[in-house]
Amino acid sequence: MPLTNRVETEEVLDLCPSGEIFACDFYLTDAETWAEKAWGFQLGRVTNVDHHAPVARMRQHLSSTNLALLRVRQEGVVAAGSHIVLNHTDCDSVLSAAVLSGAVEPSDELGVAAIAADHTGEPNAIADLLQAVDALRDYDLSQRNLRLLLEDKPLEPVAQEALGSRHRKQRSRRKLSRKASSSDKMMYSLPNSMPLSTANSLPRCCQMPPSS
Ligand SMILES: [Mn+2]
Numbered sequence: 001m002p003l004t005n006r007v008e009t010e011e012v013l014d015l016c017p018s019g020e021i022f023a024c025d026f027y028l029t030d031a032e033t034w035a036e037k038a039w040g041f042q043l044g045r046v047t048n049v050d051h052h053a054p055v056a057r058m059r060q061h062l063s064s065t066n067l068a069l070l071r072v073r074q075e076g077v078v079a080a081g082s083h084i085v086l087n088h089t090d091c092d093s094v095l096s097a098a099v100l101s102g103a104v105e106p107s108d109e110l111g112v113a114a115i116a117a118d119h120t121g122e123p124n125a126i127a128d129l130l131q132a133v134d135a136l137r138d139y140d141l142s143q144r145n146l147r148l149l150l151e152d153k154p155l156e157p158v159a160q161e162a163l164g165s166r167h168r169k170q171r172s173r174r175k176l177s178r179k180a181s182s183s184d185k186m187m188y189s190l191p192n193s194m195p196l197s198t199a200n201s202l203p204r205c206c207q208m209p210p211s212s
Pocket residue numbers: 025088090091092093
């Protein structure tokens with residue numbers, strides 16, 4: 001599906017005229033008014049496996065992957081003839097679809113990876129890979145390389161390249177923030193060591209409050 005802010009249930013029904021539909025990791029309008037399941041909300045043949053609904057439970061540290069794991073552990077993977085629909089390909093989208101479809105074993109480490117990507121930002125090899133290839137918007141590629149990573153095999157060159165460029169960006173961001181924090185310290189020492197006129201000409205955000 002295209003990536004849009006608001007997705008109506010009619011749109012996914014049109015997309016998949018028959019069979020059960022699992023819309024993963026994007027919010028279907030008013031889903032919270034449907035029948036509540038441990039893994040999301042259901043209306044007829046549509047189930048929204050998603051953590052974006054405006055209800056208290058979804059405001060916890062919870063990702064769609066955690067919901068998908070609940071569904072697979074209680075009811076198994078989705079039946080043949082069902083559809084899994086995504087509208088983006090970040091870590092949580094890819095993992096929730098891979099879990100629901102049975103492409104990967106339902107393990108807790110996948111839930112941890114989704115929460116690292118969505119909430120905590122903690123270093124996590126699975127989250128790192130899937131966020132790195134997100135921009136390619138290629139679910140099959142993401143899923144193939146997820147499996148390679150889980151099996152400890154070399155990634156495809158395009159995934160390796162995406163991961164390499166993510167790491168390079170992270171390194172330069174870290175360098176920049178180290179630079180920024182050391183120059184912050186310098187700024188704070190300025191008012192004592194420089195004439196007032198010079199201190200006043202510093203950009204506003206760097207000025208110390210008046211010392212009166
Ligand atoms: Mn997502």
